Amino acid sequence: MTSKGPEEEHPSVTLFRQYLRIRTVQPKPDYGAAVAFFEERARQLGLGCQKVEVAPGYVVTVLTWPGTNPALSSILLNSHTDVVPVFKEHWSHDPFEAFKDSEGYIYARGAQDMKCVSIQYLEAVRRLKVEGHRFPRTIHMTFVPDEEVGGHQGMELFVQRPEFQALRAGFALDEGIANPTDAFTVFYSERSPWWVRVTSTGRPGHGSLFIEDTAAEKLHKVVSSILAFREKEWQRLQSNPHLKEGAVTSVNLTKLEGGVAYNVVPATMSASFDFRVAPDVDFKAFEEQLQSWCQAAGEGVTLEFAQKWMHPQVTPTDDSNPWWAAFSQVCKDMNLSLEPEIMPASTDSRFIRAVGVPALGFSPLNRTPVLLHDHDERLHEAVFLRGVDIYTRLLPALASVPALPSDS
Numbered sequence: 001m002t003s004k005g006p007e008e009e010h011p012s013v014t015l016f017r018q019y020l021r022i023r024t025v026q027p028k029p030d031y032g033a034a035v036a037f038f039e040e041r042a043r044q045l046g047l048g049c050q051k052v053e054v055a056p057g058y059v060v061t062v063l064t065w066p067g068t069n070p071a072l073s074s075i076l077l078n079s080h081t082d083v084v085p086v087f088k089e090h091w092s093h094d095p096f097e098a099f100k101d102s103e104g105y106i107y108a109r110g111a112q113d114m115k116c117v118s119i120q121y122l123e124a125v126r127r128l129k130v131e132g133h134r135f136p137r138t139i140h141m142t143f144v145p146d147e148e149v150g151g152h153q154g155m156e157l158f159v160q161r162p163e164f165q166a167l168r169a170g171f172a173l174d175e176g177i178a179n180p181t182d183a184f185t186v187f188y189s190e191r192s193p194w195w196v197r198v199t200s201t202g203r204p205g206h207g208s209l210f211i212e213d214t215a216a217e218k219l220h221k222v223v224s225s226i227l228a229f230r231e232k233e234w235q236r237l238q239s240n241p242h243l244k245e246g247a248v249t250s251v252n253l254t255k256l257e258g259g260v261a262y263n264v265v266p267a268t269m270s271a272s273f274d275f276r277v278a279p280d281v282d283f284k285a286f287e288e289q290l291q292s293w294c295q296a297a298g299e300g301v302t303l304e305f306a307q308k309w310m311h312p313q314v315t316p317t318d319d320s321n322p323w324w325a326a327f328s329q330v331c332k333d334m335n336l337s338l339e340p341e342i343m344p345a346s347t348d349s350r351f352i353r354a355v356g357v358p359a360l361g362f363s364p365l366n367r368t369p370v371l372l373h374d375h376d377e378r379l380h381e382a383v384f385l386r387g388v389d390i391y392t393r394l395l396p397a398l399a400s401v402p403a404l405p406s407d408s
């Protein structure tokens with residue numbers, strides 16, 4: 001589908017831009033407006049609409065297109081409604097205006113991550129419904145809050161609720177990442193987020209003296225050990241062209257805290273690290289490694305976890321997985337080349353996979369620079385519309401996967 005002039009904008013693009021203007025921006029997202037938006041979509045499309053308040057003020061909206069065979073498990077199309085903050089001064093256009101330039105690029109926070117996908121799902125369903133199709137499996141679209149801050153008040157709670165069980169999800173699609181080449185990235189697993197704070201305690205005193213056994217000196221040792229590990233993983237990634245970012249463990253030092261004055265040696269200091277642990281790592285051994293770096297630094301060095309995901313799951317990407325077979329066959333039929341990878345960051349897919357539902361992370365955005373969380377996040381309207389076409393082919397195939405042993 002080609003893009004059109006401003007006077008004849010494709011209605012799917014107009015809807016996308018409307019949604020982009022809703023300020024669901026962390027840390028104070030306007031979730032009420034987003035829920036109202038999806039309720040209105042349900043009304044217009046004639047879909048079922050259920051609101052599940054998983055925590056006070058945190059509503060998951062579920063839009064449902066029933067299938068013809070209720071005995072079969074359903075297809076879950078998930079998207080989060082919140083977006084990350086902006087540094088407005090670095091943007092060429094107001095990030096909440098959904099400005100479209102003369103070439104067709106739409107600038108907005110959420111243009112890639114992941115308001116595009118929410119509307120692409122809806123517009124594919126609308127098209128299929130208008131054409132009079134019905135499929136054996138029910139399609140549920142879930143619009144969830146809180147993903148950008150960890151999903152703890154969103155999908156993490158939702159998967160534990162009876163309302164989630166009642167959806168009987170057999171397979172899920174969730175977000176991926178844009179791909180600057182002609183290919184499309186698809187994620188079959190994720191690294192596990194481990195957020196670690198190392199606290200070091202030591203002898204305090206006057207800043208002019210050679211104090212021994214200081215908190216800073218010991219913290220420095222741990223920081224060095226962890227950054228050396230980081231370098232090792234980086235080299236491993238660099239030296240092997242077959243390894244993709246998600247296949248190695250990453251770590252960044254993201255916070256340093258402590259100290260009160262230039263001339264007072266503090267008794268305590270801490271360093272915080274964002275680890276993303278690759279799915280093939282032995283978690284027990286890795287935690288022991290972290291502990292031993294702390295012990296090697298000296299007395300009074302401890303670590304605590306602010307986040308420690310322990311359930312990495314891999315969705316098979318071979319024909320043993322009928323969902324993958326259906327998904328990849330459509331891509332083949334459409335001449336789309338896929339690059340299966342492990343998601344370097346963390347999405348709601350980890351909660352979905354952890355309750356036993358296979359999931360793929362897929363945002364149908366190729367020929368698009370990766371601008372999620374970046375300044376001037378933008379998406380070309382033609383790429384957006386092509387994504388609607390892709391879901392229009394994927395949904396019939398997925399919702400027609402024949403009965404599986406797991407369905408009974």
Ligand SMILES: CSCC[C@H](NC=O)C(=O)O
Pocket residue numbers: 147148149150151193307345346347
């Ligand atoms: C680990 S909880 C935070 C989740 C967040 N997700 C998107 O960016 C991320 O940092 O990956």
Ligand SMILES: [Zn+2]
Pocket residue numbers: 080113114147175
């Ligand atoms: Zn996202």
Ligand SMILES: [Zn+2]
Pocket residue numbers: 084113148372373
């Ligand atoms: Zn994000």
